[in-house]
Amino acid sequence: MSNPLAGKEILLGVSGSIAAYKAVELASRLTKQGAIVSTILTDSAVKFVNPISFQSVTGQKAYIEADLWGSEGHVTHIGLGHKADFFAIAPASANTIAKLANGIADNLLTVTAIACHCPMLIAPAMDAGMFDHVATQSNVAILKERGVHFSGPMPGHLASGLVGVGRMSEPQDIHARIRYLLSKSGPLTGKKIMVTAGGTQEAIDPVRRITNRSSGKQGVAIAQAAADAGAEVTLIIAPHYLCLPDGIKIIDVVSAAEMHTAVMQHIPAQDVLIMSAAVADFRPIENETKIKKGKGIPQLVLEQTEDILLAVHQQKQKDNLDLKVIGFAAESDHLLEHASQKVQSKGLDMIVANDISKPNVGFSGDTNQVSLVLADGTIENYPLMQKSEVADLILQKIALWSS
Numbered sequence: 001m002s003n004p005l006a007g008k009e010i011l012l013g014v015s016g017s018i019a020a021y022k023a024v025e026l027a028s029r030l031t032k033q034g035a036i037v038s039t040i041l042t043d044s045a046v047k048f049v050n051p052i053s054f055q056s057v058t059g060q061k062a063y064i065e066a067d068l069w070g071s072e073g074h075v076t077h078i079g080l081g082h083k084a085d086f087f088a089i090a091p092a093s094a095n096t097i098a099k100l101a102n103g104i105a106d107n108l109l110t111v112t113a114i115a116c117h118c119p120m121l122i123a124p125a126m127d128a129g130m131f132d133h134v135a136t137q138s139n140v141a142i143l144k145e146r147g148v149h150f151s152g153p154m155p156g157h158l159a160s161g162l163v164g165v166g167r168m169s170e171p172q173d174i175h176a177r178i179r180y181l182l183s184k185s186g187p188l189t190g191k192k193i194m195v196t197a198g199g200t201q202e203a204i205d206p207v208r209r210i211t212n213r214s215s216g217k218q219g220v221a222i223a224q225a226a227a228d229a230g231a232e233v234t235l236i237i238a239p240h241y242l243c244l245p246d247g248i249k250i251i252d253v254v255s256a257a258e259m260h261t262a263v264m265q266h267i268p269a270q271d272v273l274i275m276s277a278a279v280a281d282f283r284p285i286e287n288e289t290k291i292k293k294g295k296g297i298p299q300l301v302l303e304q305t306e307d308i309l310l311a312v313h314q315q316k317q318k319d320n321l322d323l324k325v326i327g328f329a330a331e332s333d334h335l336l337e338h339a340s341q342k343v344q345s346k347g348l349d350m351i352v353a354n355d356i357s358k359p360n361v362g363f364s365g366d367t368n369q370v371s372l373v374l375a376d377g378t379i380e381n382y383p384l385m386q387k388s389e390v391a392d393l394i395l396q397k398i399a400l401w402s403s
């Protein structure tokens with residue numbers, strides 16, 4: 001199961017806007033994910049950003065207006081257009097959007113757009129009044145009608161000093177949208193996969209909470225891999241600081257009780273549940289008012305939370321649900337023994353077990369070392385790998401079950 005950006009030829013069109021400098025970051029992100037990114041800058045874009053910046057981060061040529069009639073001859077645009085798997089125009093000025101909507105091909109960027117037959121994404125950037133203008137709105141509508149995708153513009157501070165809707169989407173969001181748009185026909189197309197991620201937070205009083213060290217990175221990597229494989233993904237996530245994949249349904253929760261409610265509400269529609277969240281096993285009996293320091297050191301009284309996987313197991317049996325369930329086991333001793341026991345007690349199809357006492361394994365970091373324990377007792381041990389690779393391993397298993 002591979003990242004849909006890997007090996008893809010992406011054309012990045014950059015038009016005249018102060019946001020052009022952000023396009024360098026977009027080019028860099030796409031390149032780091034394995035895409036081959038060629039850039040085309042308009043004359044106005046070159047006033048804001050140097051083509052060498054793009055060449056440096058992509059290792060590919062950044063084309064400027066002179067190249068339309070340059071050493072590669074007068075067919076540069078045809079070559080670029082034919083090889084492109086995806087055309088992203090970021091930032092797109094009001095002028096460039098108007099030309100694209102009306103088939104005007106008077107510079108290398110717009111003539112290449114006409115020569116391209118691949119999916120296109122436009123990230124507008126302009127003053128709010130210009131984006132709001134009836135001419136721009138009707139041009140956007142024409143392009144949307146034609147199947148062109150849009151990212152933004154977003155509300156915020158504009159170059160004019162005003163605040164309004166006109167800022168270019170952030171590079172990470174445009175990147176996530178391109179990745180999503182390229183993932184449409186993966187092996188899990190049509191499957192509904194729900195993932196839980198992060199560490200739940202349990203209130204002590206209106207100010208304080210107890211939580212755990214889970215960052216949510218592994219769960220988000222699984223949600224990304226599932227979306228890359230074409231699945232319809234629902235991510236139920238506890239408070240986090242992560243950049244989330246595009247094109248998935250996100251349900252924010254805080255506590256184990258909220259996660260339990262969200263999971264139970266959505267499982268009837270799912271094909272697969274992956275419980276990678278670190279759910280609190282105990283919660284304090286909450287104080288309705290803030291505990292005051294002057295009253296001495298408080299004693300916390302804990303009560304048990306719902307075991308979500310156990311509840312899912314019971315629901316599955318009661319309603320005869322056709323649902324595959326994958327759990328996680330973070331253990332600090334007797335890893336496989338505990339994991340195998342959880343497969344049985346929680347009625348799982350598979351558990352992903354990791355020994356969190358080992359360096360670079362489990363919480364917070366970008367790597368993990370796992371064993372997969374299957375319902376039939378099979379155990380597969382894997383070396384230390386990136387969390388995205390662990391996500392791929394899990395998705396490969398799901399694809400096998402689905403084939």
Ligand code: CTP
Nearest residue numbers: 275277279280281306307308309327328329330
């Ligand atoms: N889990 C759950 N509900 C809980 C606690 C955990 O659904 N209240 C899920 C986790 O998301 C994970 C699996 O159960 O997929 C195993 O979690 P883990 O914390 O390792 O096991 P516990 O059942 O909580 O048992 P223990 O903490 O005693 O190891």
